[in-house]
Amino acid sequence: MVKVTLTRKVDRLSFSNVAERREQPPTLAVSTVIFSLRDNERTGRKSLWLPLVRRTREPFRGQWALPGGPLGARDSLLDAAASNLRDTTGLIPRYLEQLYAFGDLDRSPTRRVVSIVYWALVREDDAHDRATSVLLDDPNVAWFRADDPQVLAEMAFDHREIIEYALWRLRNKVEYGSIAHRLLGERFTLAQVREVYEAVLDKALDPANFRRQLRTAANIEETDEFLSGGKHRPPRLYRYTGTPTHRLESESIA
Amino acid sequence: MVKVTLTRKVDRLSFSNVAERREQPPTLAVSTVIFSLRDNERTGRKSLWLPLVRRTREPFRGQWALPGGPLGARDSLLDAAASNLRDTTGLIPRYLEQLYAFGDLDRSPTRRVVSIVYWALVREDDAHDRATSVLLDDPNVAWFRADDPQVLAEMAFDHREIIEYALWRLRNKVEYGSIAHRLLGERFTLAQVREVYEAVLDKALDPANFRRQLRTAANIEETDEFLSGGKHRPPRLYRYTGTPTHRLESESIA
DNA sequence: TCACTTATGGTCAAAGTGACACTAACTAGG
DNA sequence: CCTAGTTAGTGTCACTTTGACCATAAGTGA
Numbered sequence: 148m149v150k151v152t153l154t155r156k157v158d159r160l161s162f163s164n165v166a167e168r169r170e171q172p173p174t175l176a177v178s179t180v181i182f183s184l185r186d187n188e189r190t191g192r193k194s195l196w197l198p199l200v201r202r203t204r205e206p207f208r209g210q211w212a213l214p215g216g217p218l219g220a221r222d223s224l225l226d227a228a229a230s231n232l233r234d235t236t237g238l239i240p241r242y243l244e245q246l247y248a249f250g251d252l253d254r255s256p257t258r259r260v261v262s263i264v265y266w267a268l269v270r271e272d273d274a275h276d277r278a279t280s281v282l283l284d285d286p287n288v289a290w291f292r293a294d295d296p297q298v299l300a301e302m303a304f305d306h307r308e309i310i311e312y313a314l315w316r317l318r319n320k321v322e323y324g325s326i327a328h329r330l331l332g333e334r335f336t337l338a339q340v341r342e343v344y345e346a347v348l349d350k351a352l353d354p355a356n357f358r359r360q361l362r363t364a365a366n367i368e369e370t371d372e373f374l375s376g377g378k379h380r381p382p383r384l385y386r387y388t389g390t391p392t393h394r395l396e397s398e399s400i401a
Numbered sequence: 402m403v404k405v406t407l408t409r410k411v412d413r414l415s416f417s418n419v420a421e422r423r424e425q426p427p428t429l430a431v432s433t434v435i436f437s438l439r440d441n442e443r444t445g446r447k448s449l450w451l452p453l454v455r456r457t458r459e460p461f462r463g464q465w466a467l468p469g470g471p472l473g474a475r476d477s478l479l480d481a482a483a484s485n486l487r488d489t490t491g492l493i494p495r496y497l498e499q500l501y502a503f504g505d506l507d508r509s510p511t512r513r514v515v516s517i518v519y520w521a522l523v524r525e526d527d528a529h530d531r532a533t534s535v536l537l538d539d540p541n542v543a544w545f546r547a548d549d550p551q552v553l554a555e556m557a558f559d560h561r562e563i564i565e566y567a568l569w570r571l572r573n574k575v576e577y578g579s580i581a582h583r584l585l586g587e588r589f590t591l592a593q594v595r596e597v598y599e600a601v602l603d604k605a606l607d608p609a610n611f612r613r614q615l616r617t618a619a620n621i622e623e624t625d626e627f628l629s630g631g632k633h634r635p636p637r638l639y640r641y642t643g644t645p646t647h648r649l650e651s652e653s654i655a
Numbered sequence: 656t657c658a659c660t661t662a663t664g665g666t667c668a669a670a671g672t673g674a675c676a677c678t679a680a681c682t683a684g685g
Numbered sequence: 686c687c688t689a690g691t692t693a694g695t696g697t698c699a700c701t702t703t704g705a706c707c708a709t710a711a712g713t714g715a
Contacts, residue, residue, distance in 0.1 A: 173472060175427055175515060218427060220513060224504035247649060248502040248517045250478035259474060261429060261517070263502045312649055338692080356673060358694070363671090379692040380680035395501060395566055592661080610704060612663070617702090633661040634711035 173250070173259045177227040178215025178306075180246065180266040180313040181238060182293060183273075184330045184346055193346045194292060195317075197310070198236050199302075201287040206256050207303030211291075213310070215262065228265040236288055240267035242329040244396060246313055254305050266313045268329040321347045325366060328387035336374055336382040337361060365389070427504070427513045431481040432469025432560075434500065434520040434567040435492060436547060437527075438584045438600055447600045448546060449571075451564070452490050453556075455541040460510050461557030465545075467564070469516065482519040490542055494521035496583040498650060500567055508559050520567045522583040548603075575601045579620060582641035590628055590636040591615060619643070 180197060187194035199211040214235040218227050225243060232238055243265050250261040291298045293314060299307045320326055327343040328335065341357045361367055366389025373381040434451060441448035453465040468489040472481050479497060486492055497519050504515040545552045547568060553561045574580055581597040582589065595611045615621055620643025627635040 171474060172426075173429055173474060175429060218504075218515070220426060221506070223506055224502060224515070245501060247499060248478060250472075250517070252475070252477055261472070261478070263504070263515070263517075336693090353673070353675085354692085355675080355694075355696090360672085375681085377692075378682045378690080380682095380694085382693055590662090607704070607706085608661085609663070609665085609706085614703085629712080631661075632713045633659080634663085634713090636662055 171259065173261045175218040176215055176260050176262045177218050177224060177231060178213040178262050178264045178309070179228050179232050179243070180213060180264065180310055181232065181236070181240060181269060182266065182313075182317065182330070183269045183290075184271050184343060185290070187292065192351070193342045194349075195294070195314070195346055196290045197293050198238070198288055198290050199298070200235050201289075202303055203287065210301055210303040211289075211298060211306075212303040213264070213306050215264075218263070224263055225265070228263075228267075232267065238267075238269055238273070240269045241273075242268045246309075246316060249305060249309060251305070262309075264309055264313075266316070268326065270330060270332055272332065318347055325387065325389045328367075328389075334370060334372065334384040334386055336384060337367075338382060340367075340385075425513060427515045429472040430469055430514050430516045431472050431478060431485060432467040432516050432518045432563070433482050433486050433497070434467060434518065434564055435486065435490070435494060435523060436520065436567075436571065436584070437523045437544075438525050438597060439544070441546065446605070447596045448603075449548070449568070449600055450544045451547050452492070452542055452544050453552070454489055455543075456557055457541065464555055464557040465543075465552060465560075466557040467518070467560050468542075469518075472517070478517055479519070482517075482521075486521065492521075492523055492527070494523045495527075496522045500563075500570060503559060503563060505559070516563075518563055518567075520570070522580065524584060524586055526586065572601055579641065579643045582621075582643075588624060588626065588638040588640055590638060592636055594621075594639075 182195050182197055184193050185196045198214065200214050202208050202210055202212050214232055216227075216231045216235075218224070222230065224245065228243055229240075232240065232243075244267075246264045246266045248261060248263045252259060254260055254262070293310065299310060302310070317326070321344060326347070327340045330343050331339050337358050338354065340361060341352055341354060344357070345352055366387060367385050368388050370384045370386050372384040374384055375381045436449050436451055438447050439450045452468065454468050456462050456464055456466050468486055470481075470485045470489075472478070476484065478499065482497055483493075486494065486497075498521075500518045500520045502515060502517045506513060508514055508516070547564065553564065556564070571580065575598060580601070581594045584597050585593050591612050592608065594615060595606055595608060598611070599606055620641060621639050622642050624638045624640050626638040628638055629635045
């Protein structure tokens with residue numbers, strides 16, 4: 148049982164004290180953690196990046212936050228996440244899954260907000276193509292390394308914990324799952340899949356052994372095509388053929 | 402892009418049509434799927450049971466539903482789930498984890514409700530001891546087999562899907578996790594742990610092999626005590642020593 | 656004491672895993 | 686055209702894990 152005894156002055160809705168505003172019904176918001184893959188010149192390996200938006204209003208004005216907004220009365224949770232994402236970042240992810248609902252009393256200093264957080268995976272080229280125009284124009288949207296301690300330390304609200312939880316979930320999921328192809332294109336090389344795993348698990352994997360495992364376990368089939376253009380033997384392209392493990396675990400966008 | 406144009410006054414008790422009520426802000430509710438272990442005379446094996454409450458009001462009056470209720474402005478999500486559970490079923494679970502937020506537009510025929518659903522595991526003896534008095538007095542609370550198609554088919558709202566999703570999550574979690582000891586007491590025999598796995602996975606497991614795996618992998622240590630009273634060699638009692646994998650994945654009740 | 660039941664400890668073959676050597680096929684630069 | 690460099694892809698080997706199953710231990714009740 149939570150007993151809060153605060154005596155502060157007025158927030159933006161002008162309640163006379165915290166106890167009073169706490170009687171208001173909680174507000175529902177939807178936010179999204181979006182991951183994409185990018186080169187990391189520091190480690191040489193690819194790593195996970197995510198877009199953040201700068202807050203233009205109090206509280207936390209000027210600080211970085213997850214893209215999100217209130218839940219429209221006519222939107223399903225998924226629709227709300229998707230449309231908000233499109234509006235704020237220009238991104239249209241092909242994969243959007245519910246992460247968690249955060250509802251602690253003190254998440255926001257001004258109001259009681261319950262945030263239903265989704266997480267998304269976008270392909271590297273999508274992130275570039277579609278989001279570039281938005282990004283160039285808008286200094287309030289930017290991409291950051293998902294594990295950048297500097298950025299995490301300065302997040303608005305409890306968004307730091309949210310991101311860390313999303314990373315934890317991602318790591319747990321990639322081990323038994325089919326995350327990779329959602330960060331890649333329709334066709335991909337096994338080396339690209341390996342790069343995804345390496346980025347998420349943050350460690351190098353043996354190419355030969357990794358290939359063996361993928362061929363037995365994962366829902367991947369080879370195509371007749373090869374990727375040329377490298378300075379070396381052209382790798383074969385593969386295609387994903389799997390089915391989602393559970394409906395709710397892989398909602399797709401129309 | 403969602404353009405909501407509100408030009409109405411607010412009266413939540415009398416909407417003239419569906420489109421109109423959809424403009425109201427969504428209501429937040431919290432429900433819980435509670436699992437416990439019980440003997441199943443049909444299969445001889447133990448199986449999962451869960452308590453349901455009969456609805457006393459429309460919609461779905463008379464049908465069975467998950468215990469739940471609106472989110473109080475002063476309760477965290479977890480508190481709301483726990484206290485509602487106590488009030489409606491008399492149960493105080495030692496384990497409560499968030500399952501999913503269900504927010505489709507047509508979940509309830511009357512209002513737009515977003516339900517944040519938790520799932521709980523209670524020990525067999527707790528379920529008996531604490532809930533017995535409530536159960537005996539109240540014909541509107543009863544336990545059912547978690548996979549009883551009869552009951553599932555007649556659930557109120559979308560609670561059937563919720564239960565099936567909870568079962569799916571449970572099965573996925575038990576494989577790599579420490580679910581068993583939460584359904585059992587402080588000390589337990591390896592056979593009891595095996596019964597939990599058998600109930601969740603719904604298949605028989607080799608006792609010898611199961612023992613070998615538990616001893617290497619799981620966070621279980623043996624005690625000096627044995628359980629006597631059976632018609633056979635008394636099994637050694639064990640104790641759980643593990644730590645939760647992630648805070649949000651195993652919230653404990655105060 | 657014996658028959659019965661579950662506990663608990665082995666064995667063995669099959670399958671899976673990690674380390675690593677080796678060959679294949681392309682590009683770049685002479 | 687030839688060679689060095691790079692990644693693709695195959696094969697091997699020791700070791701670990703897993704599933705099936707047998708054997709013994711230690712209680713109970715008759």
